[in-house]
Amino acid sequence: MKMKKTGYYIIAIVLSLVSCSKDYLETAPTNQIPDLAIFQTVDGAQTVIDGVLRDMRSHHGGKNQHDQFGVKTVDLVVDLMGEDIAVEKYHWFGTDYRLENRGATDQRPLYVWSLFYRIIYNVNGVINQIDGASAESENLRKNLKAQALTLRAYAYFQLIQLFQHTYLGHENDPGVPVYTEASTDGNPRSSVSEVYNQITNDLDLAIQLFEGSDLPQRHISDPTLNVARGLWARVALVMGQWETAAEMASKAREGYSVMSVEEFSSGFDNYLQQNWMWGLEVNNEQSTTYGSWFSHVDWTIGGYCGYGLSPKSFSLELFRKMDEEDVRKQLVDSASIESGRLIPYKFAAGGDKEFAADLVMMRPEEMLLIEAEAKARLDEDVPARALLKELRDNRYDNPVTVTASGEELLNEILLERRIELWGEGFSGFDIKRIKRGIDRNNSNHNPVVALIMELPAESEKFVLQIPQTEIDANPNIGEGDQNP
Amino acid sequence: MKSCALLVLSLLWLNSGIVYAQVHKVSGEVTSVEKGAPVAGVSVVVKGTTVGTVTNQDGFYQLYLPENAKTLVFSYIGMKTVEVNVSGSTLNVALEPDIVGVDEVVIVAYGSMPKERFTGSVSTVRSNELERFQTAGFSKALQGLSAGVLTTNGNGQPGEEAEIRIRGFNTFGDAGPLVVLDGFPYDGNLSSIPLSEIESLTILKDASATALYGSRAANGVIIVTTKAGLPGTSELRLQLRYGISDRAIPEYERVSVPEYYELQWEGIRNALIQTGTGMEEANAKASEQLISTLGGYNAYNVPDGEVVQSNGKINPDAGFLWRDKWTDELFVQGIHREVILSTRGGTEKTTYFLSGTVLDDGGIIKASNLKRYTVRANVNTQFNPWIKAGVNFSGALSEQNYPLSYGTDYLNPFYFTGLVAPIYPVYLYDNDGKLQTDAQGNRLFDFGTDYDRSRGLTPGVNPLGTIKLDKQLYKKDVFTLRSFIDFKxxxxxxxxxxxxxxxxxxxxxxxxxxxxxxxxxxxxxxxxxxxxxxxxxxxxxxxxxxxxxxxxxxxxxxxxxxxxxxxxxxxxxxxxxxxxxxxxxxxxxxxxxxxxxxxxxxxxxxxxxxxxxGDRYFANFSIRTDGNSRFAKEVRWGSFWSAGVAWMLSREMFMKDYSWLNTLEVKMSYGKQGNDKIGSFYGYQGLYEAGVNNIEYPGLLASRLATPGLTWESLSSANFGVGVKLFNRLSVNFEYYSRRNEDLLFEQPLPPSTGFTSIDANIARLSNNGFDLEMGALLLKTKDVSWNLDINLGRFRNKIKELPQEFIVNGNKRWEVGRSIYDFWIEEYAGVNPDNGKSQWYYNIIQTDTNGNEMYDSNGDPVLTGEKGVTDSYSLADRYYVGSSIPDLFGGVSNSIFFYGFDLSVLLSFGIGGKVMDQPYQWLLHSGLFGTDFHRDVLNRWTPENTNTDVPAVNGDQYTNRRSTRFLTDASYLSVRNVSFGYQVPSRLVSKINIASVGLRLTADNLALVSARRGLDPRQSFTGNIGRLYVPIRTISVGLDVQF
Structure with missing residues (x-):
C-alpha cells in the first residue's frame, strides 16, 4: 500500500506540471500586425504608404505568373494595345498585343482592377485614420495624408482610363465604383464625371496639404506637391481643361530641368542618373526579376525580351517619322531593319542595374509636353513652339527651329509625345484620349503575331470589361452594367 | 551519415547474437483454417518457459528447443490458442478463429478494444499488405486498399506523398485526414515512417471512431501503429531489396519530325491565306518562312527554303542532321535499394522492437532520388504488478534530390518534354549538323540560342543542361518520442x-x-x-x-x-x-x-x-471539449461527441439454427466532430502583412479582414453498418454513411473593388452520402493451394447544400447548391465547322424584344430562350455543367494465392466514371504554336479534303485549343498497383545453416495502367485537372528475407 500512495503523489505531481496557464491559448503572428495597432501613430501610416509604394512594383499572382508586376504592367499593356511597340513573338502579353486580354474572365481586367483597388483600400485607411493618430509633427501628418490622396487619385485615374473611353463625350457613361472608406459591400459604377470629380477633389486637397506641410521629398518614390500637380496636369489634359493643364504642368516641373542627351541615353534604369519627379526605386532583394518591366522590354538584360522569347521592337512607322539628328532615333538599332527588327535601347539596364532597375513614374519632359499641347490647343502657338524647341534642343544633335503652327504644331507635339515618352505607358491612353484608332499596317507589325492590324477610333477593344468576379460578387453591378 | 546508420545496423546484429544457444530444433507453418492463408505474427512458445518465437510473413517459424520441451503453445489474437506436443522436427498447425471468446482487437482512439464491441467504422491495413510496396511512405500505398479511401498519385519523386480523402470531400479547404502515430497526432512527414516499421494502419471513418479527436477529426483519422515485441519470443530479420524504376505512364502519342514540319508549314500557309495572301504565293512563302519561323532549326541537310516543298510535303531528298530524343536523354532508370534489419521479442515483463533501415530510392529523372536512414526502438516494460511504462523512439534522416518536376515551368522535365517539338535537338549541332563538344570532348547542350537560332519553345532553357548544374536538395529529419507511465x-x-x-x-x-x-x-x-x-x-x-x-x-x-x-x-x-x-x-x-x-x-x-x-449488445459514448488558439476567446471552446450501438444478432437464441452463419452484427453511430484547419493560425484577427518594404523603409499592407466570429467547421455524421461472415469462407461488411458538414469555412467572395477578393466566413454547407463495401472470400482451399479474394468498393455523392452566393466560379468548376464541389463548368465544344475548319462552341441564345434588343432582367442578367446556338468565336461561348471529377465507384481488388511454397498477390485499383481535364493533351492540340509539338490526333485535322472531323484546321488560331469539353476525358481507369511473387525456401534446406527461414520475392509497383488515352493518368488530382507532373514510377525489385 505504501507503493500505491507514492503512486498518487506521482499523479499529483504530473498533473500539476502539465496543467495549462491562463493565456495558454493566446497566440499571435510574428510576421503580421493586428490592424488596430497600426494607426496609433503617423509612423504607422507611413509604413502603410510604403507598403503601397512597394506593392505598386511587387510581383503578384503565382510564382510563374510573369506578367503581373504592379503598375508598370499597365504601362506596358496600354502601349502594346497601340502601334508603337511591335511584338515579334506571341508570348507573355501576346493577348494584350492582340487586344484580346480584355474580356470579363480574362486575367488582365481582374489583375489591374484588383491592383488599383488594393491601393485604394490601403490609402483609404491612411486618409480616414491619420487624423486620429498621434503625431510629433503636424507637417508630417499633412504630408502623409497628401501622399495618400495623390496615390488614390492616381489609382482612380488609371482605372477610369482602362475601364471606359476617354472623358470628353463620355461624361455620363458608367465609370468605376468609388470607395472613400473601407467597405465589404460593393458599390455601383459611378459615372465617368463622378470619378473625375473624385480624382480632382483628391488632387486639390493633396495640393493644399502639400503646400501647407513644406517637407522635402524623403525618397524618389514619395508623391510630392510636384507629383500631385503633374497628375492634375495629366487629368486636365484628358478632361480638356487646357488652362489648368498648362498651369499645373508648368508648376509641376518647377525645380526640374529637361534631361540632357547623356541623361536620356543612360538607360532609364537609375533615378540617380536621370531627373525624375517620381519613380520607384528597385534593389536586388526587392527586384521581381523575370516578371518585371525591364525583363519584358529591355534588350540588354537576359529577360523575356533579351533572351528572345518575346522581343519587342520599336515601331518602323514611328522610326521613319523621326529626324536623323534625333538622338532618340540613334538609340534605335536598325541593323536588322530588313527583317522588321528595330532594337530600342532607351530602356537599358544591362551591365548596370540589371534586374534591379528603377522604374520611372513621372518626369519633367512629360510636363513640358502637356504644357506645349495645352498651349497649342489654346492657340498660343508661340509658347507652344518655344516649349517644343526646348525639348528638341536637348534631343537633337544641333539646335532646331520650330516653325509649325495651328493644327500642324499640335500634331508635331503629339508626335513628339510618342517619341519622347515611347514605352512609358502614354501612347495607348493618348489613342483613347485623342480618339484616333490604330493602324499597324505599313510598319513592322507581323499579322500572324498581331492578328489585329487596324481598329477604328473608340473601338470597344480599347476598353477593358469589368471582371466577372466583380459582377458575381457585387450586388450593385450586374451583367447589364458590363462594358460591351 | 551512411556509416552511422551502418553502425546502428551492426549493433543490432551483435545484439541478436546472444539470443539463442540451444540444441534441438523444430520448424513448421501456421495457417488459418478460415482463410487457408499463412498467419504471420503467431506467437509460438515452449509451454512453461519463456522460449519462443513468432511466425514470419509466410507463416513459418523455427525454434530451438530446450531439452525438456514437450509442448508448443500457438497463440494469436482472434484465433483459438492451440497446444501441440512436439514430435519430430516439423510441426504444421492450422488455427481456428476464436468466435466464441473475444474476437479481433481493433486500434481505436486512445486505445484498443475488441472489434465486436466497437460500434464505429474502421478499416485496418496490416503490415503484410503494406510491406510489399516499395514506396517510402504509406500514402502512396493506400490506393485501392481500403473502402471509401480515395487517394491521388502524388508527385512521383521518391519520398513525396499522395493525398488522401476519407469518405468524400468534407471541406472546401484541406480535407486531408489527421494522422496519429502510436496514439498521438503526428507532425512529421509520412515518408519518414518506413513501411517495415508499421504493424497496422487503422483508418477511422465515422463519428464513433473519431469523436475523441474532437476539433481535428472531421476529415477522418489514420492511426499508424508501429511494431511491438511479443512476450516469450525473439526474432531477428534481415530484408534486402534491389530493384529498378522506370516511368509507369508512357508519353502521349506525338507526331514525327517530318509530320511536324509539314503541319507547321500548313499552319503558316493557312494563316497567310487568312490575312489575304493568294494560295500559290502563300504556299511558296510558307516553304520559305518555315525554318525561320521555327527559330532557324533545320533538322535536315537541305536548304532552309526546301525542307517542305510548296506542295506541303517534306523534301524526299532530305536526310537528318540530328535525331535527339528529349525523353531518352532526360529520363533514366532509377535504382532502388533497401536494407532492413530488425529484431523483436521480449520476456514476460519487457518487450522490444528494434529496427534500422537504409533506403536508396533512385528516381527516373537525372539527379532525382531519396536516401533515408531510420532507426526505431519500441520498448515496454511491466516494472511491477501495478506500474507499466513504455517508450517508442524513432529517428529518420532523409535527403531528397528533388529537381523541379511540377507546374508550368520549362525546367520541369515533364512539362518541357511534354511540349517540345521533335525538331529541336538536345545537344548543340552547328548548321551543318556537326555535334559540338567542349575541350574535354563532352557534348554541349543546345539552349536554343546558338548559331543565330532561337528555339520556338523557350530559348535559353535546356532542362538537361540545367538539371546537371542546378541543385534542389531537401533534407528532412524527423524524431519522434512516445512515452507513458501507467499506474494500476x-x-x-x-x-x-x-x-x-x-x-x-x-x-x-x-x-x-x-x-x-x-x-x-x-x-x-x-x-x-x-x-x-x-x-x-x-x-x-x-x-x-x-x-x-x-x-x-x-x-x-x-x-x-x-x-x-x-x-x-x-x-x-x-x-x-x-x-x-x-x-x-x-x-x-x-x-x-x-x-x-x-x-x-x-x-x-x-x-x-x-x-x-453480455456478448450481444454494445454501446460506446465519447465526448471531447477543445479550446483552440486559432479562434477568438469568445468562440474558442467547443464540444464534440458521439454515440454508437451494435447488436450481435448471430448470437441470439433464435439464430442458433443457422450454423452456416458465423457472425452477423449490425451497428449504428451518430456524432459531431470538427475541423480546425482553416488555413490560418490566427483566424479572427484583422491583419497587415509585414515586410512589404520600400527599399530601406519598412512597409505594411492589409492582408486579412477581421473575422471575430470565425470558428471550426463541424461535421455531423451517421453510420449504419452490417457485418456478416458465412460458411467460414465469406465475409461481407457493408456500411452506409451520411455526413453533413456545416459552418464550412469559406472564402466568401467580395467584389474585388472593395480591396479584398474574399473574406473568411463559416457559411457553407456540404454533404457526403455514400457506402463502403468490403468483401473477402476464400475461393479455394486444398492442402497445398489456397486463393483469397478481397474486394473493396466505395461510392459517395458530394453535394453543396449552402453557399454565400447563388454560385461561385472556381477555375473550371462552378459551385452551386445541389452540385458537387468538383463539377466542371466549361465551354462546350460543338465540333468543327465542315465548311471552314473552324472550332465551334455552344452559347445561350438571349431573348430579344420587338426591336431586336437583347433583354435583361431586373438583376441585369440576360433573359435566355433556353436554346443553344453554335459560334466559332470563343469569346461568345457560354459555359455549362459537363460532369464532375468524382468517380462513380472506386476501389480495389486483391488476390492472394498460395501454392506449394509459392505465393502470389495481385492488387488492382480502379475508378469508374468521373471526368478529367486533360491539359497535356490540350496543349498538344494547338493550331500551330511555333515550337510546341502536336499530338497525333492533329493528323486528322480539317482540310478541304478532310471535312468530317473533330479536329480544326491548323492555321495559327490561338483559340482552337482553348478550354472546352473537347479535352474533357473519361477518368475511368484500372491500375495494376502491385504484383508480388514469393517463394519460401523449404526449411529443411536452410535449417542446416542455422537459419529459420529464407524467402525470395519478386515485386512490381505500378505495373500497368489502362485509361482513356495513352499518356493520361487520371489519378493525378482530385480536382480532375491534369498537368505535367513527375509521373508515378514503376519499380520492379527482387527481395531476400532471412530470419534467424
Missing part, C-alpha cells in the same frame, strides 16, 4: 500519463547555376530555407473497468494539451565566383532573408464510456 491504482482504476513529442526539421537548398537558365543573370543564385516544427502532447488519463454480471463497463477520462511551434528561416544570395559552388557563403550579393514563428495550441478534456451487455 485498484483492480478497476488505472492512471496513465503520456508525453509525446515530434521534431521535424526541413532544410531545403535550391541553387540555380550561373551558366544557363534562370540563374545566369545573377551569376548563380541560391535560396535556403529551414523549417523547424516541434510539437508535443501531454495527457493524463484515468481508466476504469468493472463488470456487474453481464453488464460490462469500460471508461476513460482525461485532460490533454497540444502545443505546436513552427519556425522558418530563409535566405537568398546570388553572385557566385565560379561554377560548382552553391552554399550561401560563396555568394556575394544578398537577395533577402526572413524568419517567422507560428504557434498553435489546444487544450482538451475528454471522456469515453463503453458498455456491453
Amino acid at each position: 491504482l485498484t483492480s478497476e482504476l488505472s492512471f496513465k500519463s503520456s508525453i509525446s513529442a515530434d521534431y521535424f526539421n526541413f532544410n531545403g537548398l535550391s541553387h540555380k547555376n550561373m551558366k544557363y537558365g534562370d540563374g545566369q543573370n545573377f551569376s548563380g543564385r541560391t535560396s535556403r530555407q529551414t523549417d523547424r516544427t516541434v510539437s508535443y502532447t501531454a495527457n493524463q488519463m484515468f481508466r476504469f473497468q468493472k463488470d456487474f454480471g453481464e453488464h460490462i463497463f469500460r471508461a476513460l477520462a482525461g485532460h490533454e494539451n497540444y502545443n505546436y511551434k513552427f519556425n522558418v528561416l530563409s535566405a537568398k544570395r546570388s553572385g557566385f565566383p565560379f561554377p560548382g559552388l552553391f552554399e550561401l557563403d560563396a555568394a556575394a550579393v544578398g537577395d533577402g532573408s526572413g524568419s517567422f514563428e507560428d504557434n498553435y495550441r489546444l487544450e482538451s478534456y475528454l471522456a469515453k464510456i463503453d458498455y456491453a451487455f
Whole structure:
C-alpha cells in the first residue's frame, strides 16, 4: 500500500506540471500586425504608404505568373494595345498585343482592377485614420495624408482610363465604383464625371496639404506637391481643361530641368542618373526579376525580351517619322531593319542595374509636353513652339527651329509625345484620349503575331470589361452594367 | 551519415547474437483454417518457459528447443490458442478463429478494444499488405486498399506523398485526414515512417471512431501503429531489396519530325491565306518562312527554303542532321535499394522492437532520388504488478534530390518534354549538323540560342543542361518520442500519463547555376530555407473497468494539451565566383532573408464510456471539449461527441439454427466532430502583412479582414453498418454513411473593388452520402493451394447544400447548391465547322424584344430562350455543367494465392466514371504554336479534303485549343498497383545453416495502367485537372528475407 500512495503523489505531481496557464491559448503572428495597432501613430501610416509604394512594383499572382508586376504592367499593356511597340513573338502579353486580354474572365481586367483597388483600400485607411493618430509633427501628418490622396487619385485615374473611353463625350457613361472608406459591400459604377470629380477633389486637397506641410521629398518614390500637380496636369489634359493643364504642368516641373542627351541615353534604369519627379526605386532583394518591366522590354538584360522569347521592337512607322539628328532615333538599332527588327535601347539596364532597375513614374519632359499641347490647343502657338524647341534642343544633335503652327504644331507635339515618352505607358491612353484608332499596317507589325492590324477610333477593344468576379460578387453591378 | 546508420545496423546484429544457444530444433507453418492463408505474427512458445518465437510473413517459424520441451503453445489474437506436443522436427498447425471468446482487437482512439464491441467504422491495413510496396511512405500505398479511401498519385519523386480523402470531400479547404502515430497526432512527414516499421494502419471513418479527436477529426483519422515485441519470443530479420524504376505512364502519342514540319508549314500557309495572301504565293512563302519561323532549326541537310516543298510535303531528298530524343536523354532508370534489419521479442515483463533501415530510392529523372536512414526502438516494460511504462523512439534522416518536376515551368522535365517539338535537338549541332563538344570532348547542350537560332519553345532553357548544374536538395529529419507511465491504482482504476513529442526539421537548398537558365543573370543564385516544427502532447488519463454480471463497463477520462511551434528561416544570395559552388557563403550579393514563428495550441478534456451487455449488445459514448488558439476567446471552446450501438444478432437464441452463419452484427453511430484547419493560425484577427518594404523603409499592407466570429467547421455524421461472415469462407461488411458538414469555412467572395477578393466566413454547407463495401472470400482451399479474394468498393455523392452566393466560379468548376464541389463548368465544344475548319462552341441564345434588343432582367442578367446556338468565336461561348471529377465507384481488388511454397498477390485499383481535364493533351492540340509539338490526333485535322472531323484546321488560331469539353476525358481507369511473387525456401534446406527461414520475392509497383488515352493518368488530382507532373514510377525489385 505504501507503493500505491507514492503512486498518487506521482499523479499529483504530473498533473500539476502539465496543467495549462491562463493565456495558454493566446497566440499571435510574428510576421503580421493586428490592424488596430497600426494607426496609433503617423509612423504607422507611413509604413502603410510604403507598403503601397512597394506593392505598386511587387510581383503578384503565382510564382510563374510573369506578367503581373504592379503598375508598370499597365504601362506596358496600354502601349502594346497601340502601334508603337511591335511584338515579334506571341508570348507573355501576346493577348494584350492582340487586344484580346480584355474580356470579363480574362486575367488582365481582374489583375489591374484588383491592383488599383488594393491601393485604394490601403490609402483609404491612411486618409480616414491619420487624423486620429498621434503625431510629433503636424507637417508630417499633412504630408502623409497628401501622399495618400495623390496615390488614390492616381489609382482612380488609371482605372477610369482602362475601364471606359476617354472623358470628353463620355461624361455620363458608367465609370468605376468609388470607395472613400473601407467597405465589404460593393458599390455601383459611378459615372465617368463622378470619378473625375473624385480624382480632382483628391488632387486639390493633396495640393493644399502639400503646400501647407513644406517637407522635402524623403525618397524618389514619395508623391510630392510636384507629383500631385503633374497628375492634375495629366487629368486636365484628358478632361480638356487646357488652362489648368498648362498651369499645373508648368508648376509641376518647377525645380526640374529637361534631361540632357547623356541623361536620356543612360538607360532609364537609375533615378540617380536621370531627373525624375517620381519613380520607384528597385534593389536586388526587392527586384521581381523575370516578371518585371525591364525583363519584358529591355534588350540588354537576359529577360523575356533579351533572351528572345518575346522581343519587342520599336515601331518602323514611328522610326521613319523621326529626324536623323534625333538622338532618340540613334538609340534605335536598325541593323536588322530588313527583317522588321528595330532594337530600342532607351530602356537599358544591362551591365548596370540589371534586374534591379528603377522604374520611372513621372518626369519633367512629360510636363513640358502637356504644357506645349495645352498651349497649342489654346492657340498660343508661340509658347507652344518655344516649349517644343526646348525639348528638341536637348534631343537633337544641333539646335532646331520650330516653325509649325495651328493644327500642324499640335500634331508635331503629339508626335513628339510618342517619341519622347515611347514605352512609358502614354501612347495607348493618348489613342483613347485623342480618339484616333490604330493602324499597324505599313510598319513592322507581323499579322500572324498581331492578328489585329487596324481598329477604328473608340473601338470597344480599347476598353477593358469589368471582371466577372466583380459582377458575381457585387450586388450593385450586374451583367447589364458590363462594358460591351 | 551512411556509416552511422551502418553502425546502428551492426549493433543490432551483435545484439541478436546472444539470443539463442540451444540444441534441438523444430520448424513448421501456421495457417488459418478460415482463410487457408499463412498467419504471420503467431506467437509460438515452449509451454512453461519463456522460449519462443513468432511466425514470419509466410507463416513459418523455427525454434530451438530446450531439452525438456514437450509442448508448443500457438497463440494469436482472434484465433483459438492451440497446444501441440512436439514430435519430430516439423510441426504444421492450422488455427481456428476464436468466435466464441473475444474476437479481433481493433486500434481505436486512445486505445484498443475488441472489434465486436466497437460500434464505429474502421478499416485496418496490416503490415503484410503494406510491406510489399516499395514506396517510402504509406500514402502512396493506400490506393485501392481500403473502402471509401480515395487517394491521388502524388508527385512521383521518391519520398513525396499522395493525398488522401476519407469518405468524400468534407471541406472546401484541406480535407486531408489527421494522422496519429502510436496514439498521438503526428507532425512529421509520412515518408519518414518506413513501411517495415508499421504493424497496422487503422483508418477511422465515422463519428464513433473519431469523436475523441474532437476539433481535428472531421476529415477522418489514420492511426499508424508501429511494431511491438511479443512476450516469450525473439526474432531477428534481415530484408534486402534491389530493384529498378522506370516511368509507369508512357508519353502521349506525338507526331514525327517530318509530320511536324509539314503541319507547321500548313499552319503558316493557312494563316497567310487568312490575312489575304493568294494560295500559290502563300504556299511558296510558307516553304520559305518555315525554318525561320521555327527559330532557324533545320533538322535536315537541305536548304532552309526546301525542307517542305510548296506542295506541303517534306523534301524526299532530305536526310537528318540530328535525331535527339528529349525523353531518352532526360529520363533514366532509377535504382532502388533497401536494407532492413530488425529484431523483436521480449520476456514476460519487457518487450522490444528494434529496427534500422537504409533506403536508396533512385528516381527516373537525372539527379532525382531519396536516401533515408531510420532507426526505431519500441520498448515496454511491466516494472511491477501495478506500474507499466513504455517508450517508442524513432529517428529518420532523409535527403531528397528533388529537381523541379511540377507546374508550368520549362525546367520541369515533364512539362518541357511534354511540349517540345521533335525538331529541336538536345545537344548543340552547328548548321551543318556537326555535334559540338567542349575541350574535354563532352557534348554541349543546345539552349536554343546558338548559331543565330532561337528555339520556338523557350530559348535559353535546356532542362538537361540545367538539371546537371542546378541543385534542389531537401533534407528532412524527423524524431519522434512516445512515452507513458501507467499506474494500476485498484483492480478497476488505472492512471496513465503520456508525453509525446515530434521534431521535424526541413532544410531545403535550391541553387540555380550561373551558366544557363534562370540563374545566369545573377551569376548563380541560391535560396535556403529551414523549417523547424516541434510539437508535443501531454495527457493524463484515468481508466476504469468493472463488470456487474453481464453488464460490462469500460471508461476513460482525461485532460490533454497540444502545443505546436513552427519556425522558418530563409535566405537568398546570388553572385557566385565560379561554377560548382552553391552554399550561401560563396555568394556575394544578398537577395533577402526572413524568419517567422507560428504557434498553435489546444487544450482538451475528454471522456469515453463503453458498455456491453453480455456478448450481444454494445454501446460506446465519447465526448471531447477543445479550446483552440486559432479562434477568438469568445468562440474558442467547443464540444464534440458521439454515440454508437451494435447488436450481435448471430448470437441470439433464435439464430442458433443457422450454423452456416458465423457472425452477423449490425451497428449504428451518430456524432459531431470538427475541423480546425482553416488555413490560418490566427483566424479572427484583422491583419497587415509585414515586410512589404520600400527599399530601406519598412512597409505594411492589409492582408486579412477581421473575422471575430470565425470558428471550426463541424461535421455531423451517421453510420449504419452490417457485418456478416458465412460458411467460414465469406465475409461481407457493408456500411452506409451520411455526413453533413456545416459552418464550412469559406472564402466568401467580395467584389474585388472593395480591396479584398474574399473574406473568411463559416457559411457553407456540404454533404457526403455514400457506402463502403468490403468483401473477402476464400475461393479455394486444398492442402497445398489456397486463393483469397478481397474486394473493396466505395461510392459517395458530394453535394453543396449552402453557399454565400447563388454560385461561385472556381477555375473550371462552378459551385452551386445541389452540385458537387468538383463539377466542371466549361465551354462546350460543338465540333468543327465542315465548311471552314473552324472550332465551334455552344452559347445561350438571349431573348430579344420587338426591336431586336437583347433583354435583361431586373438583376441585369440576360433573359435566355433556353436554346443553344453554335459560334466559332470563343469569346461568345457560354459555359455549362459537363460532369464532375468524382468517380462513380472506386476501389480495389486483391488476390492472394498460395501454392506449394509459392505465393502470389495481385492488387488492382480502379475508378469508374468521373471526368478529367486533360491539359497535356490540350496543349498538344494547338493550331500551330511555333515550337510546341502536336499530338497525333492533329493528323486528322480539317482540310478541304478532310471535312468530317473533330479536329480544326491548323492555321495559327490561338483559340482552337482553348478550354472546352473537347479535352474533357473519361477518368475511368484500372491500375495494376502491385504484383508480388514469393517463394519460401523449404526449411529443411536452410535449417542446416542455422537459419529459420529464407524467402525470395519478386515485386512490381505500378505495373500497368489502362485509361482513356495513352499518356493520361487520371489519378493525378482530385480536382480532375491534369498537368505535367513527375509521373508515378514503376519499380520492379527482387527481395531476400532471412530470419534467424
